[in-house]
């Protein structure tokens with residue numbers, strides 16, 4: 272949060288014009304005044320006045336519900352002519368609620384893992400990768416997992432990515448060093464998703480950066496950016512995680528100017544909000560690639576995607592980081608005239624971090640609007656620079672049984688860079704971030720041909 276944030280002053284800036292109502296995805300679905308920014312701010316204001324009374328009441332369920340119903344999508348802020356820091360007010364109110372009532376036990380356990388308790392996410396995902404098929408079943412074409420058994424907060428339609436056996440650290444350790452030590456260094460912050468759930472995206476990012484002539488450094492000391500804990504009002508854990516990442520950044524900046532590349536809109540938005548050490552800059556991968564557009568155009572050498580492609584703006588990229596042109600430049604470079612805009616690319620997909628889990632029905636209604644736009648676009652691929660949005664989009668695609676792949680733009684770029692020169696074969700578009708395995712049949716065929724050659 273900005274140092275100059277003053278809750279009273281921010282609340283006083285709201286002129287109750289209601290412009291936020293036109294863009295709030297939650298208000299669009301519910302029509303409930305207390306769930307839109309204007310209503311929430313009025314409740315927070317009343318709460319502040321109440322606190323001045325000697326016998327201030329408890330936080331009512333109505334108040335808690337209003338503050339909880341927010342995707343932190345920033346759409347209201349973007350449309351507010353008074354520039355009220357609405358999401359900062361909501362986060363501040365959530366802190367008060369969490370301090371008074373504590374965290375939900377599931378969140379408490381998860382945040383303990385993020386802080387490294389019980390071996391942290393590394394251990395949890397390792398165990399999960401072995402046990403996942405007891406409770407989950409695989410969907411066709413590696414598009415994710417659906418529950419097999421009743422699970423809390425998870426219904427029959429929920430789709431989660433399969434947890435790969437090897438996380439990004441394992442994958443990079445086994446990967447042959449492709450870059451000479453004298454190349455310029457760039458730091459890569461994969462975030463929890465690309466590190467543990469979709470490591471293929473992390474490997475693809477490293478490969479793309481190496482193609483551009485960099486030596487990619489992925490410190491193992493990185494930890495969660497803290498966005499999810501901050502959103503839940505757990506300030507203490509958010510500060511602890513921030514400090515751990517800042518130590519990594521300070522060590523990086525000690526050796527000279529350091530650029531940190533992110534592939535997750537939320538991570539990038541959060542890292543950019545840190546008090547970064549001098550000489551350290553954070554860039555979303557689309558910004559970084561745009562800054563290298565000439566070598567990249569040369570590397571692609573006219574190779575283009577042969578399928579209709581569209582794009583969903585992640586809220587934390589479009590509004591959080593004000594990045595809209597760079598991903599579009601990249602997708603046009605990759606798909607040419609096959610790139611088409613969605614009807615409402617700027618609308619939130621309904622993921623909102625843990626919102627998609629804790630408010631499933633409402634999240635699905637919001638997702639439904641996005642999927643209707645996707646269907647109308649007739650695209651075969653939807654790209655988005657946020658792993659959280661991709662998981663949500665994939666769930667909507669699976670529910671509607673659409674033949675569409677939801678992928679990160681880097682995945683498309685890596686596929687095209689690895690494809691044969693233009694005119695030979697079209698690049699394949701993966702359907703999930705799962706680590707690709709050589710099918711048993713082709714492995715057997717390879718072995719046979721190898722034996723034949725030896726013979």
Ligand code: SF4
Nearest residue numbers: 285286288289291351
């Ligand atoms: S748009 Fe801004 S000023 Fe207008 S009601 Fe909403 S928060 Fe208040």
Ligand code: SF4
Nearest residue numbers: 295341342344345347
């Ligand atoms: S941040 Fe998004 S969901 Fe929350 S009040 Fe504003 S527009 Fe609505």
